Amino acid sequence: MPSEWRNVTVTNEQGDSAQLDVRISGIGGRADHGGDVQVITGGGGYNELWNTGRWHNAPTPCIPTGGLNGTSYYVVWFWLVPENAGACATQAQFDLPELHFRYLSFGYELRPPNPLSTPAGIYRGSQTYTIGPGLDFDFGDRVLPVGNTVTLNFVLDVDHILKVEVPPGGNRVQLEPQGGWQGWLQNGRKPTRLFRDQTVNLWASSQFKMTLECGAPMGNTCSVRNAAGHQVPLDVAVTLPPGLSDAGGRLVNRLPLRLDGSGTELFQPSRYIDRKPSTLHFEVQADSVAQMLEQPGSTYNGDVTVVWDSAI
Known part of the structure; x- marks a missing residue:
């Protein structure tokens, strides 16, 4: 995940510009493997398919949130991602007939511009991330996205007194x-x-x-x-x-x-x-x-x- 800080320039209609910083601070979603883990593993549940406790505890350097849900067919999870974390990877213990993410969610952290030194106005800017092997969001070499970009659009309303x-x-x-x-x-x-x-x-x-x-x-x-x-x-x-x-x-x-x-x-x-x-x-x-x-x-x-x- 792109957990490092990235600079985003936001500009208002009068041409004034300011800078905010954004980073990805969490990742989660629903992972479906397409088969009954109890058959594959002999009855250990979804977490048995991976190194013990890796979905619940989160692989380092990611940080667990303490929550996990799912069945023997899928898991719903969310991990926190420290700054400049790099990869958070867990290894399947068996070959999977299928693996796909039904949906993904992420959290982000913002450092907005200092409003005291920012002229009044509505500021707009965007940050685009790429998705796929070797890109910003990388879920493994064999997991290919339906779309390969996600764009965050920022609107900041600075109103002074x-x-x-x-x-x-x-x-x-x-x-x-x-x-x-x-x-x-x-x-x-x-x-x-x-x-x-x-x-x-x-x-x-x-x-x-x-x-x-x-x-x-x-x-x-x-x-x-x-x-x-x-x-x-x-x-x-x-x-x-x-x-x-x-x-x-x-x-x-x-x-x-x-x-x-x-x-x-x-x-x-x-x-x-x-x-x-x-x-x-x-x-x-x-x-x-x-x-x-x-x-x-x-x-x-x-x-x-x-x-x-x-x-x-």
Whole structure:
């Protein structure tokens, strides 16, 4: 039996390809010998026709499953086949007037492609085995098949998820100094920066990128402005949960999001991310805060859109 691993290329309609491995891991069926073994052997049953116990125990290197059924005319069996087993052979102790396999069955083992690195789609591929003396399935030089090939057709459906869950109220982000505004209101201590960390929950099973869109762009980032039109930059960064890395394989910690998308073109999972917390960091730097404090009584607003995009 072809118990060694063989590579099968599977391809989807978009032309993406992946590789799975397959091997034959079991063999069985019904063998008919066409005569009464009790007459041939003097009354020992079907197993007597072969080296003692070979159908029940399986010839090495095959492994028995513990089951055997049949009569003095036929036997139904199934053996397990280890990797790279080669031949599993048992020798008849008498000449047989006839031997044929009424039917055959086999088991196979698969090593599918890693779905985390496989684009979504329906993948198809096939593996063909030959049957006959000296071929993939070889049942002896005098056992000839009705058909000399068997083809396994594989269909793999890869369906990815990319989902972001923003908690209630999480779309309204209020920037504050460290410890709140009490230091400014009670002691006149000027804040050095304004920030807010917003947690969102993330599901991801494949690659994605992140982009930034702004209501009022300023340079390569967003901004907030007051009613008088005074505008300061608003920095946005992201921290992703363990199991996600950037294109260089690094963990993602406070990675800046920019309008041109640089640095966030590719994030890839090493495992399935199932509702893990991710953090968006919003911050106005110290020099900009100093400018804002020169506009007393002002309220600064801005719109920021963060996009998680599975189209790489």
